[in-house]
Amino acid sequence: MTETGEETRIRTAQDDAADIYAEDGSIRSDFLAMVGAAIADRDLLFLRQNVARLHESELGDLIEAIQPDQRIALVRLLGDDFDLTALTEVDEAIRLQIVEHLPNAQIAAAIGDLDSDDAVYILEDLDHEDREEILAQLPFTERVRLRRALDYPESSAGRRMQTEFVAVPPFWTVGQTIDYMRDEEDLPETFTQIFVIDPTFKLLGTVDLDRILRTKRQVKVETIMRETTHPIPAEMDQEEAAQLFEQYDLLSAAVVDENERLVGVLTIDDVVDVIQEEAEEDLMRLGGVGDEELSDSVVETSRSRVPWLAVNLFTAFVSASVISLFEATIEQVVALAILMPIVAGMGGNAGSQTMTVTVRALATRNLDIHNAWRVARREAGVGLINGVLFGCLVGTVAALWFQDVSIGGLITTAMLINMFAAAMAGITIPILLHRAGADPAVSSAVFVTAITDTTGFFSFLGLATWWFMSS
Amino acid sequence: MTETGEETRIRTAQDDAADIYAEDGSIRSDFLAMVGAAIADRDLLFLRQNVARLHESELGDLIEAIQPDQRIALVRLLGDDFDLTALTEVDEAIRLQIVEHLPNAQIAAAIGDLDSDDAVYILEDLDHEDREEILAQLPFTERVRLRRALDYPESSAGRRMQTEFVAVPPFWTVGQTIDYMRDEEDLPETFTQIFVIDPTFKLLGTVDLDRILRTKRQVKVETIMRETTHPIPAEMDQEEAAQLFEQYDLLSAAVVDENERLVGVLTIDDVVDVIQEEAEEDLMRLGGVGDEELSDSVVETSRSRVPWLAVNLFTAFVSASVISLFEATIEQVVALAILMPIVAGMGGNAGSQTMTVTVRALATRNLDIHNAWRVARREAGVGLINGVLFGCLVGTVAALWFQDVSIGGLITTAMLINMFAAAMAGITIPILLHRAGADPAVSSAVFVTAITDTTGFFSFLGLATWWFMSS
Structure with missing residues (x-):
């Protein structure tokens, strides 16, 4: 890229920054419409002046916003004027879709102009054959550099590094x-x-x-x-x-x-991306979703979400079988069936609060052997205080609702037990998983819910059985 | 800071990096023990050589790892050798605790050596009086600069900026x-x-x-x-x-x-901290916890977690009242009470998957008007596919368990309805909250759970009532 070329690009990108985005940060609809029309009309002049000169991240946003068939058409129309760096800014599925539609010769020509880290980012997703064909068309030193970076393991520093330096x-x-x-x-x-x-x-x-x-x-x-x-x-x-x-x-x-x-x-710019990805990974894993992207298909998405649902289904059946132990009691006191989800659910909420804090503290290395014991004691205290608080609240409401003081007493006790168990599960399960070398964000929620559900149902229904059946 | 001073600090920090940390990233226990002994013995030589020369972030980690009373003693013993920048690396509660125990004159002297962004970071947490007293002891230009930064609103770029530049x-x-x-x-x-x-x-x-x-x-x-x-x-x-x-x-x-x-x-180093904080905020809010820190007390923590639990308690009572509508049916077919948590729970899991993806995509601005409709259709498809899949699975198990084909059919239908409702709630609720100017991470979970619980109980028990009571 020549000096003037670079300066133009930077100036344009910044002048247009206010132009292509609407208030809410999405691309302006009228700009999208103009680009769509220009693609349909094969209006190269418009595209070169208004699209090719966008900053790579703006171009990436634009590509994500237009229709799949427009993406291919746009990249084909722009040809050598298309800045391949923009592909590092889009979802993997979109990147692959575009790259698959480009001739390898065009990719090879464009890759030569990229920084090596961007080139590796694009090459690493390609299948072996395409990658080799593209590499073969590059100058020797370029090829050796890129191959060296590609030889390092995925997600290693070697993959993300730039091989140009002074x-x-x-x-x-x-x-x-x-x-x-x-x-x-x-x-x-x-x-x-x-x-x-x-x-x-x-x-x-x-x-x-x-x-x-x-x-x-x-x-x-x-x-x-x-x-x-x-x-x-x-x-x-x-x-x-x-x-x-x-x-x-x-x-x-x-x-x-x-x-x-x-x-x-x-x-640092590559590292910022890594930091974002890692934080996002924890959040997604806690919510029971994996590496999915917004551009994934219905079938891909369904499939990726099945494992978590399946594991949760198993624990749901375990809690159901706990309930079934007390069939006879429920038949006599239907109020128990009405109230039992409250005990289990509040335990689940309290447990997920503690678990979220613990998982995050482990990920940021703020929780370690020096303060684990102190934090566990704090969580136990919080579990007890909030258990007493919400236990009494729920107990009062339940006693008034069903005009039965014993039901109020039973649910208060069960809530206290379950919210304390929830706090303990929320802190110990992530720590144990972390010690065992597993990622606590992936599997903590399932275990915590299993414990709060079974403890909630068992303590409430068990206490009720003992109380009503013995009296 | 002199040239040589800086070089020594940097070299020492890096040579010691392998030394003060154990494999898992926590501070080595024997190093902690040595520091503890040195503090107890007032061994200034050891502290100056091994603690004062640590990198600010290492010193911050050390301060977090030692006992509260040791922290004050350490900072007092080091006096002017204590690098106040380390306080920007510790939890707010710990920072305040230390600053409160230091004489304002000592803080003023140390603040003069800091970069202005670090100085502001420490000053902004102090109460008005202490802050003014410290500012009054600074040279004129320094004072004007810091006051200008402090005049900008909290969490603004003006607060985070450095006022030194070329x-x-x-x-x-x-x-x-x-x-x-x-x-x-x-x-x-x-x-x-x-x-x-x-x-x-x-x-x-x-x-x-x-x-x-x-x-x-x-x-x-x-x-x-x-x-x-x-x-x-x-x-x-x-x-x-x-x-x-x-x-x-x-x-x-x-x-x-x-x-x-x-x-x-x-x-960028301040921006990296902001990015981390924002990602952490979303994760914590989705988990129902606010800005709490690991060093918060039991009472502070309990109190900060009460609002989320209270709102959830309200929705739990709403679902309980939905169940109570069908008291008569449950009394006759107790199997319904055993199975109903499965329908509600699986809906909750599916809903939280969709919600997590949506909240994250909104936060990263990947979801906007251009793709919202496409993503919503995808989620509807995923809800239907997984609803059919898990509905049939649960229906088969339930039919075998209770030796009753009609129960299997009822739960299959209810699961399908609820998992579809979960998908729709998971995508629309965060988008609506976002449009309304609210933070979807804070309140989406409550609404989604309310919908999956009530839909789950209502569809399953309602269908069952219609089926058993009319047959």
Whole structure:
């Protein structure tokens, strides 16, 4: 991309920012209509001036907003003017749909212009054959770089890193370094630090750009570099790398191979995406949904939601069989059937409050052996206080409703028992799952509900059976 | 902070990183024991060498891990060697506890060394009197800067911005700019871009540091600056600002006042914290918990969880009264009481799956008017498919269990109805709340559960009443 080309793109993107979005953050309907008409009319002039020059994330939003067949038509019409980077901003299903409709030669030509991390992001979803065909059409160094990144495991730092970076030897002066950057054409599109390496590419240190700018020309870079810079092993999981960024407020970090040689750089913009994804993953898992995307089909979505429903169905039958133990009691006192969902449901709500706090605290590493005991005691206290509070409330209402003090007393006791059990289940189940190496966000809810349902039904119906049958 | 001081701090922090943390990311128990002993023995040498030199986030983790009385003792013992920045890394309750025990004079002295965004972060939690007393002890320019940031609304970009930045006039050359940065002592600790302003401080443009380093000395900065740079109004909500950072992959952005004059800079490290907080907020709200922190007391926690439980209790009584409509039927066919929680519960699970996806998609702005209709149709399809699937499954088991085909047929139909209703409630309720300007994460769950419970009980018991009472 030429200097002028880049500047135009940036200016346009920002001038248009107010233009293409409506108040609520969605793309303006009249802009969508104009784009739709331009696609139908094959109006290349309009598309080049108003679509091709959008910022990659705006183009991504536009692609998501238009109809599937318009997407293919748009990308075909724009041809080389279509910025492939926009595909890193859309749902996986949409990305695959578009890439499958593009000739491999066109993808190969476009991939050469991308930053390596964006190129890898697009290539990693393709099937093996297409990927190899595209790689084969790239220049040698480009191909080697991308293949190296693709060889690292999925979700590793090596997959997310950018292989373009500026590296200089330690004996260079600040002046030499600046002169090199002024003359060299082939620099990364943007960067915030440069790396200092020895002749074997072993990482020696890092220098932030502001440090270079504050330092006199004759000073050697080795005297201003920082020695250890959280080098990130390429094999490290991206989530762990993101935690390092958060903890030490990094903007970018060197990625090194097993021999501590510099192979790439991980930048904060990719890390922000990882942080978002991880937080979203926890939320989705707690809600019983997996990696689904809004663009998934009906069948894909149904299928992905079946496992969680199936496991919950099993626990529902367990609670039903607990109820069936007390068939005879319910037959005599139907009020029990009316009230029992309250006991189970309130326990479930209290349990999910505690569980949510626990799962989140485990994910952010705020809960560990040093405070687990204190937090568990707190949750026990909360369970007791709210158990007493809501137990008495429900008991009073139930006694008035059914004009029966004993029913009020029974449900108060059962609520207290169940809300305490809920608190204990909400804190211990996620911790035990975490200790066992499982992801507490995935399976905690099922276990907690199983415990609050069975405890709720068993305590209420059991107490009632003992009371009514013995009196 | 001096050059050498900073370098030592950074080096030490990183060398120790492997040292103070155990495998699971918590602080090593033996390190905690050593710190505890040093505090008890008033071993200043140990504390200065091993605690004062930790990175701020490590020191924050350490403070959270030790006992409340140890925290105060530690901060008192370290005195001026205690890096107040560490307080930005701990829970609010802990921060307040420590700050309350420090003399205002000591805080004032320490605040002067902080970046303005960190200083504001600590000052904003203090009560008015303490804050004024501390501000009064600061140098004039420092005081004016901090007060200006504190005057902006809570959670605004103005509160989170850093008031230290590098700004130059447009007619300066790259060479002049570099020479200025080499000579000027009072620069921000780190920065990635400089700003171009007119004599009235009006923002003209931005230049990334890498652009300066690639450009010849004689070039004027106005020719390499980018004109529009997403200037962020100081009044803008931090969440909205964070969305701009995410959308345009920004590292920092200018914050301007109502006259478009540059007042500060918002940096990605603060934005990462905002993104984390917002994602966490959605997760916590969906789980029925508010802004609570792990360090909150039993009473605070109980109280904060009562409102959600109370609202849920109300809906629980509504479903109980639905059940009570069918008292007579249940008395005759107790199997209904045993099976009815399955119908309600499975609807609740399916509803919460759809609701989770919807709430998240609304929060990330992936769901808008352009795809709402398509997503709603998809959810309807998923509800029908999974309703048929689980309806038949549950119907078969129920028919076998109670040796009664009609019970199987009734529960199959009721499950189908309820899982379809759950899907519709899961998608429409969050969208309606969002349209009405409410936060769908806060209240969707209550409404969805109310609908799945009442629909579940009403359809199952209603159908059964019609079937058994009319036959």
